[in-house]
Amino acid sequence: MQLVTLTGEPWADYGLIDCGNGRKLERYGDYRFIRPEPQAMWAPASDAWDAHGEFVPGSDEDGGGRWQYHQPTPREGWPLNWREVTFTAQNTPFRHLGFFPDMAPVWDWMRGKLDGAHAPECMNLFGYTGVGTLALSAAGANMVHVDASKKSVEAARNNAILSGMADRPIRWLVEDAGKFVAREVRRGRRYDGILLDPPKYGRGPGKEIWQLETGLPQLIADCRQLLDENSRFCFLTVYAVRMSALAIGELMRQHFADLGGTIECGELTVREEARGLLLPTAIFARWSR
Template identity: 35%
Template sequence: MQGQLTPSFGDYELIDTGDFEKLERFGQYVTRRPEPQAIWRRSLPEGEWRRMADAAFLRDVRSDERGEWRLRPGMPPRWTVAYEYKDMVLRMRLGLTSFKHVGIFPEQAANWNFIYDNCRALASGGTFPADISGAAAAGSLLPAHDVAVPSGAGSGRDGHSATGPGRCVTPRVLNLFAYTGGASLAACAAGADTTHVDSVKQVVTWARENMELSGLDGIRWIVEDALKFVQREVRRGNRYHGIILDPPAYGRGANGEKWILEDNICEMLECCARLLEPQGAFLVLNLYSMGLSSTLARTAVRQAFGAPRTEQYGELCFTDRAGKQLPLGTYYRFTR
């Protein structure tokens, strides 16, 4: 099924967009940041933007990515927001970085719900929900055609065979390019044995802080190049019930390894296909690079994994107060 996902996030609001900027509320504070997708005109006047913004990001004229924040008196450099879904409560620390980010991508809340629901279903021994709640904003997932199970199915790292309906398991979830860990927290909150991989030590430390703020524990933290990690996991014969990928367009590994999305994504997906359990499993792929569509993501994933039981793909977006929809990346996710 193709569609848009717009999550409900009480501590976040997209107030206005336009002229390549966005005005957002995170908890009680309002930020103003560049947004290359906001090609239209603002709905609110400049004076209103200035009045509302507690922090405004000023791009460095010598850099397309870096800059600095101009803060209103009383605006803290760090603060906390909460995200609630069913009986899951995640608390995350925000901060103003030199790359304009604040520590979370609120549009990913739709995927946090999906991860939580599927991990809970696995842990209870049931099948995946017919109406997967993480997709509620865009409707239920629809069955895919020509269901196929990749070859090479075998036992997991704990010696158990592939998951099937009616079997209670502790789901094993792998979060790659995991940043500050919203998806890792969702999996952990649902009872999953969660592995969090990112090549930047500082953001892994940040993710650990978010785990502690959320009253969770037990996440396995890995500071390493994501592709190198999955290659080693393949050699070890390990298996996971859920894999989450949120790759950047370009990045550097912990030891200087170069990541270029278009060059490396197929190898990454092929490795992940060998790690994912053949039944009772799910995958989430996010793409933020402008110009990369959800259809592209679907084609690449299906080539590596085969046809799934259910699938959904489309855009992640939020709508501002004037009704303008801002696309914030594409996603593809499946269950099998």
């Protein structure tokens, strides 16, 4: 299987300004932040970074740590735009800003795959604050947005309001992704496109345990059952797990082989503005027609 590099280019409201020495400097609208980035082992372009704040990690590699602010930053968040979508960026205790800018090329790719489709049915699993859901909705899709966290779904609905998309056909569901998909299979439902962005570890609303390595095979098998010969795409991203893109590519190939179309896998990257170098952020596998 051929490895593909999918690259996020800077846009008006987001850019990876510089990275190196285990950290990265990014701009989110008018605000700039420094965050840990263990893969940036090279030297940065500049050693004089001017930021509004920095996330200083704790001793625990997977969590802990806190934001330190050097200049005033709106604690309640501030609006950002990506194409037709408006959403709130906010410093979260999880070291990110409440959305994942490296997903932008994924949103564009999925929208391209929907070209010419009439009111396609799409699903966003582990949808978090909903930017992917709104990106697809703005392209004309009827959406099902699934996340285990009531708070995340509320934030996603608020982003729909901010985007002027509160009346779009979007079902906002606080559900366990695995259970919901299995139920959709039993109901004989079909979709034109599915986006899955599962965390390494999570909990459903009923305290169902989600563990990527053990849960993914069944979830991919079930997603396949929801797609048919007229479907357009299935896109899986995996972050922060010791796993090769080929592993998720082969998993997808096994389950999707009978569906025709193309399977690809590779790395999701963000282009640094200072020198154009590519910072890897996730691995992905995708099926499309």
